[in-house]
Amino acid sequence: MIIDLRSDTLTKPTPRMLEAMIQARVGDDVFGEDPTVKALEEKLAQMFGMDAGLFCPSGTMTNQIALRVLTQPQDEIICHKYAHIYLYEGGGIMANSLASVALLEGEYGILSAANVEAAIQPDDIHKPISRVVALENTMNKGGGAIYPMATIREIAAVCHKHGLYLHLDGARLFNALVETGDDPKEYGQLFDTISICLSKGLGCPVGSVLLGSAAHIRKARRVRKMMGGGMRQAGFLAAAGLYALEHQVNRLKDDHARARTIGTMLNELPWVTEVFPIPTNIVIFRVAAPHTEKEMLAKLEAVGIKAVGFGPGLIRLVTHLDFDDAQMEELHIRLKKLMP
């Protein structure tokens, strides 16, 4: 048995999700004629109290479209130095938006309103123009950290005061929502654009949705076409999203509980020196020197445990829909036996 905890994107659609996909009513979505895509976009827009949604192939695309819509060349995007939009999107901010980035520090990837405000550029021809603040919730490289709503409110107030847009990379926003019980509509009020991934913890094979105002989503639709993201009978994919929103949101709590259990197991191992806090489904831990993450990843792989390196000395494990209690037991057995 291979225990694959590299990512929550590795899941395969369940038989019931596949059934929902096969049953989907479809049309050509570039002509605006796919009823299932429209239903998914409208469902999420309503849930977050926003005007409209746009179904896209990936979260990279929804993020990049949002930033492109909100900025002009010479603008600057303020984000954490570990933000996915900066680190893991192929340099897209530069290539797609010709924009600059201001990279901020913050514990476990969480920014503060004071740091954001201090990063806003003065009106000076030497400087780029601060235009967008982009947050990530949950924060992948921060170990799945959750933004406290109070912090988001403070940052939104700073954006409002200085006329900046606020974007959310909500690839794992539902992981945060099931833990906090925050009202999705408050997210809709505070953010100008929100990107949500269906292909992470929610277990869909493909898809992300960008939410925003009617005007922003109209522009976003044109940018999506330019990027080659206009899909035809995409309702087959959107149907998976609708199914997931109905049946696979609350179970994210199970992933979180399992992640915490893994954290407890790791804390007992002599070759692990630190386990990040585990608020959601991401477990990041540090291997004890002189061992390296590369060496320990190879040892894990040799006993059928797949994980990814997450920087010097760091390893990431992510729990998901296809990781169950039987695999958890097996994981525990293998970890206890593993000699560094």
Ligand SMILES: *Cc1c(COP(=O)(O)O)cnc(C)c1O
């Ligand atoms: C996965 C992820 C994305 C989008 O990734 P895609 O693979 O392009 O769908 C965006 N932001 C974060 C934080 C992610 O983890």
